[in-house]
Amino acid sequence: MDISPMELLILALASFRLTRLIVFDKITEFLRKPFLEEVEEKDENGEIEVYWVVKEGKVRGFFGELLSCYWCTGVWSTLFLYASYYFYASWSAPVLLILAIAGLAAIIESLVQKLIN
Template identity: 40%
Template sequence: MMSFSILEFIVVGLAVFRLTHLFVYDTIMEPIRRHFIAEKKEVNERGETVWIYVSKGTGVRKFVGELMSCHWCFSVWMAAGLMAGIFLMPLVFMTVSYVLAFAAMGALIEELVMTFFVN
């Protein structure tokens, strides 16, 4: 049975957050997302531009597209994959988790600074 300290739990949680954001929202992963989902720009009733995500294809392609269009859904699979990796190769996947957690903290701090201290 594997157990986590509070620190490891937080690190893995931040890593899942960062991985999910990377695949679902970040521009660098757009070429991969493009195979599974179509991104359509629409204007809502308040005149704001919003993005609508529609999964492509059928079968596995459609399934992955539906996952990638929902950060709540995709994060479950990111967590499961990360946990499987930690179970199989703990040193490698915990190292990757720390890197992703540091990146997540940097992104969250940047958002806080931009929200409360700029403008």
């Protein structure tokens, strides 16, 4: 299937946003919780650092590794989004567009924050 440059851009931005949603966002913490344990530690400056540790077990460990790896989750997110677009374009196009717009907005916000700080 040939895709246009605009479709590629939309798929890329949607994949970026979906991946960040799964790996980092608070709203999807319930997806990570069965496979990852949140650990808090104080650093040498007394600031609290929060990080995730993969839980034990073959299934939990596998999904924990997947969910803790931005690149791994990105590949699976992209595969899911592309397959949904390929097989169900009329259903997935609005979802892809919403994710792409949110992804672009996140990139713009990051750039604005860097300029301000």
